[in-house]
Amino acid sequence: MKSRNLLAVLAPLGAIAFSFAFISVILIAKGSNPIEVVKSMAEYGFASRNLVAELNIASTYYIAGVAAAIGFKMNLFNIGIDGQYRLAVFFAAVIGGMVSLPPVLHVALIIFVAMAVGGLWGALAGYLKVKRGISEVISTIMLNAIAAGIVAYLLQPQQLGEQATGSNNLNTPIIDSSGWLPTIPILGGEVHGFIIFSLLIGLAYWVLLNKSVFGFNLRATGFSFRAARAGGVNASRMILITMALSGAMAGLIGMGTLLSQTHSYSISFPSGFAFTGLALALLGRNHPVGIALAAFFWAFLDRSSGVLDLNGVPREIITIMQGTLILSIVVAYQLVKIVNKKQEQKFVGKATLPESNLVKTEGVVSK
Amino acid sequence: MSTIIDVQGIEKKYPGVIANYDVNLKIESGEIHAIIGENGAGKSTLMKILYGLVAPDSGRVLINGKKVSFKSPQDAMELGVGMVHQHFMLADNATVLENVILGSEPTSTGGVIQFEAARIKLLEIAEKYGLNVRPDQLVSELGIGERQRVEIAKVLYKGAKILILDEPTAVLVPQEVKALFENLKELTSHGLTIIFISHKLDEVLAMANSITVMRSGTTVASVEPKNTNKGELAKLMVGGELPKRGDTSTKPSDEPVLSLSHVSCLAPDQREILSDVSLTVHKGEILGIAGVAGNGQSELIETIMGLIKIDSGTITILNVDISALTSREIRDSGVGYIPQDRQRDGLLMMAPLWENRILGHQSTPPISNGFWVNKSAAKIDSERIVKELDVRTPSINVMAAALSGGNQQKFIVGREMSGDPNLLIASQPTRGVDVGAQSLIWNKLIEARLSGMAILLISSDLDELFNLSDRLAVISKGKIVAVLDPETTTPEQLGLAMTGEKI
Numbered sequence: 001m002k003s004r005n006l007l008a009v010l011a012p013l014g015a016i017a018f019s020f021a022f023i024s025v026i027l028i029a030k031g032s033n034p035i036e037v038v039k040s041m042a043e044y045g046f047a048s049r050n051l052v053a054e055l056n057i058a059s060t061y062y063i064a065g066v067a068a069a070i071g072f073k074m075n076l077f078n079i080g081i082d083g084q085y086r087l088a089v090f091f092a093a094v095i096g097g098m099v100s101l102p103p104v105l106h107v108a109l110i111i112f113v114a115m116a117v118g119g120l121w122g123a124l125a126g127y128l129k130v131k132r133g134i135s136e137v138i139s140t141i142m143l144n145a146i147a148a149g150i151v152a153y154l155l156q157p158q159q160l161g162e163q164a165t166g167s168n169n170l171n172t173p174i175i176d177s178s179g180w181l182p183t184i185p186i187l188g189g190e191v192h193g194f195i196i197f198s199l200l201i202g203l204a205y206w207v208l209l210n211k212s213v214f215g216f217n218l219r220a221t222g223f224s225f226r227a228a229r230a231g232g233v234n235a236s237r238m239i240l241i242t243m244a245l246s247g248a249m250a251g252l253i254g255m256g257t258l259l260s261q262t263h264s265y266s267i268s269f270p271s272g273f274a275f276t277g278l279a280l281a282l283l284g285r286n287h288p289v290g291i292a293l294a295a296f297f298w299a300f301l302d303r304s305s306g307v308l309d310l311n312g313v314p315r316e317i318i319t320i321m322q323g324t325l326i327l328s329i330v331v332a333y334q335l336v337k338i339v340n341k342k343q344e345q346k347f348v349g350k351a352t353l354p355e356s357n358l359v360k361t362e363g364v365v366s367k
Numbered sequence: 368m369s370t371i372i373d374v375q376g377i378e379k380k381y382p383g384v385i386a387n388y389d390v391n392l393k394i395e396s397g398e399i400h401a402i403i404g405e406n407g408a409g410k411s412t413l414m415k416i417l418y419g420l421v422a423p424d425s426g427r428v429l430i431n432g433k434k435v436s437f438k439s440p441q442d443a444m445e446l447g448v449g450m451v452h453q454h455f456m457l458a459d460n461a462t463v464l465e466n467v468i469l470g471s472e473p474t475s476t477g478g479v480i481q482f483e484a485a486r487i488k489l490l491e492i493a494e495k496y497g498l499n500v501r502p503d504q505l506v507s508e509l510g511i512g513e514r515q516r517v518e519i520a521k522v523l524y525k526g527a528k529i530l531i532l533d534e535p536t537a538v539l540v541p542q543e544v545k546a547l548f549e550n551l552k553e554l555t556s557h558g559l560t561i562i563f564i565s566h567k568l569d570e571v572l573a574m575a576n577s578i579t580v581m582r583s584g585t586t587v588a589s590v591e592p593k594n595t596n597k598g599e600l601a602k603l604m605v606g607g608e609l610p611k612r613g614d615t616s617t618k619p620s621d622e623p624v625l626s627l628s629h630v631s632c633l634a635p636d637q638r639e640i641l642s643d644v645s646l647t648v649h650k651g652e653i654l655g656i657a658g659v660a661g662n663g664q665s666e667l668i669e670t671i672m673g674l675i676k677i678d679s680g681t682i683t684i685l686n687v688d689i690s691a692l693t694s695r696e697i698r699d700s701g702v703g704y705i706p707q708d709r710q711r712d713g714l715l716m717m718a719p720l721w722e723n724r725i726l727g728h729q730s731t732p733p734i735s736n737g738f739w740v741n742k743s744a745a746k747i748d749s750e751r752i753v754k755e756l757d758v759r760t761p762s763i764n765v766m767a768a769a770l771s772g773g774n775q776q777k778f779i780v781g782r783e784m785s786g787d788p789n790l791l792i793a794s795q796p797t798r799g800v801d802v803g804a805q806s807l808i809w810n811k812l813i814e815a816r817l818s819g820m821a822i823l824l825i826s827s828d829l830d831e832l833f834n835l836s837d838r839l840a841v842i843s844k845g846k847i848v849a850v851l852d853p854e855t856t857t858p859e860q861l862g863l864a865m866t867g868e869k870i
Binding site: 211212213214215216217219220223224226227228229230231232233234341344345347348 | 672674694695697699704706711712713714716717718725726727735737738739740742760765766768769770
């Protein structure tokens, strides 16, 4: 089914083109030249120091995208990525800062803590869904607020945090260098060593989902809860596990920054990964390569939009473009789905002999 | 009395199916008219035509002597025909009054609902017809019988003169049934006409002024209760002659494969859904389960498949107790399962056929080694199924949704028989499939039986049950009420057993 693959590529490209056309209209109306805007963004965005920053942002986004994609495969909207990430990176930083261990072990412990905390926070939403029927959308939004509150409380100097004299910034104690992950020198910059883990995570995600029995059960439950159940899958448990897995993945979002850059958690850690992650999973069609491309594109837009203010164009125009892109991508994929189904039915219809028109249902006479 | 509804020669076809043909029915004003028949006899289609949900292809419906053609239930309501559904359509978190006026709210200019006027009208109706409803009570606080009264009040409020009740007693306990009948009598004493659908012969004989029997899409008889009896009605419902079995030359062995012993199962509300069920399926035997839908058939299957837990009794497969095993483990012990709803329970509709081959066999070779899925094995075996069961598809890579119903079903049958399970649970294996697919599936079941597979066949198609079964167990209200020999059973016996009568 070649046409299916072609459509899968055309849909995101079409959505990008549409969203670009949309902001072009706005730009022209405001008296800016869209071509010039793209030119200056490309120039700025492809400068090597910015490329390094984009790679670092992209690898962070990428994990958020994979975390969202795991949920999507099960028809779950994990809006809790934000809370899972924040709680996970906070506790990983706290525990990493408390212990001293040999280098590899120390990093492994930090990563383990992050995944465990994120996983448990995600599993909580899964538990509420399976046992109490609470939509994960609602519970994860609430859990985000709770997580933010917990972290803000524990970051107080009286609790687990520290405040440098003369600074407003609160942070956790700095982790010993044994708990640092080296950076990779590329293009004269420093790329987080965790980017390699990100790539491995993408690979593991794909293999697990597409090759393993576990992945089949997960996807089957996503396709049809009832059919999976009839097929011997403990579908409720799969929902719980999926939320835990998505949360564990979300727990890794802050690792690149923590292990290779800041070595402590502070209030200046970025937020808003839930929506970015969901957007990237949509854009990349839950495929690890698709998400990677989407993550880089997103990071590129984020970073290079910084130049726009200098040119007298508000950088928020890029936020509008990102929003438009998500809306149009959802529409585009829905269209692709419908077209594919129609095409396949036609294909099947053409290839099969006309069947007898006589159909029976129970007790109904055919004439 | 005068004829209020006159149905003449109604015919209704769905693509490839004739749901109603040559349906003739006369209903007198002010009577209680019962319509009885098995599942699929065409009762529901006829009712849908009467209350305006579907239009007949040919034939006429006269109301008070005038030909009508409804485009929607609202049209029917305008002429006084209202439907009381079996599954109540009430908003739980709204009051009785709000539910009653929903869709026909009396409003003043500006769109403000006149609750007071509505309340007075509802109370008048309740008073007049002896329907005990309290307008301000929340529906969520009501019991089943009370909800039903609200449904009745709702159609009366809208001005119904002819009420159609779809199996109104199916959900009620005996005292509620008694109360309902008193309500219905009260309604007819005010000149209203009641049409009620049932398959409970006792009720019909006790309540109705006249009875119309439907079978296989058509009306077969109209009788008056005083001129008939249960035996005759049962015979009319099931048909004059039962289909005969095909091949009976080989006998099943006496080695039990599936045994249920005193299995009982409670719903969350402590209602008994299976009650002391004991049955055995032997090697090389097809045990048919007959019964009116909703009498515990699906629960019976789900307990065997480990999807719902039993409260007492034991289930064994080849002498191994499986009562505590998970569904996965039960399948792995050699059980195939053809669910009755192929699209919802049998297939991943948006996944390709070969992935559907994996469903249910995630942990059995050659499809899997327990951890990894073997994609090429799944594809090879899908090709085999497509070939052996004549599944009409150009490729195993198309999504299941693209196939026709019969071909989907053939694929499921092939999948569930792969690996030669010890036990096959086949629920409505040929429901809604074309005749070609039906005979192919029947042949596959017969072949499997000959090769020693034990088959539990749940069906509401009597042809299917009589053609295939070595023995017939009849289920009613969660109990096995009879085990019959299809060779010697009369239609009367089967009909009575299915409606819960002792033989």
